[in-house]
Amino acid sequence: GAVVSQHPSRVICKSGTSVKIECRSLDFQATTMFWYRQFPKQSLMLMATSNEGSKATYEQGVEKDKFLINHASLTLSTLTVTSAHPEDSSFYICSGGQGLSPLHFGNGTRLTVT
């Protein structure tokens, strides 16, 4: 089946640094990529939606300058957390989809900011 590869699976960084998370669709072309954030024991919160070649659409309350999303090709989307702070520590999940098919989720990235 379709696979979405997300990397890294875990990252620890110091406060003030930036972290890039990659999401690749391995055997399908994801025209749309979604980025989610999940706090412990909570649901997934949609952060932004990106379409290949265009600017991402951010959900209300999500800082576009802090969470930079790039969707340069049909198989790659990146999320960069800039000037990370401890409150940015979370589980980030990407997903890609086509048409009516269910979204295919990456394995998630556990970000810890110290």
Add this chain to the structure above:
Amino acid sequence: ELKVEQNPLFLSMQEGKNYTIYCNYSTTSDRLYWYRQDPGKSLESLFVLLSNGAVKQEGRLMASLDTKARLSTLHITAAVHDLSATYFCAVVDPNTGNQFYFGTGTSLTVIP
């Protein structure tokens, strides 16, 4: 904004018992998904329900969709410990095509 609520949020049940998880959503939608999430892991797709009255079954899990009531159910039959996980329903916003809205999640613990 489309809202999706699940009930119950937490469920502890003994092996061999049956139970149903409910998923209510606020806006008309004709696509609903169920996912399973194990601790520290991402989401695993369980079911896709695409029409009113749709029913899907896989092993001890059965999902159904009533679009008129804006309700989906995930029924667990004769639970086993391996089913312990968090289950999410997700509804597609018809106004935005592929945008998913996730339910609050139901944390299921099956006690041997």
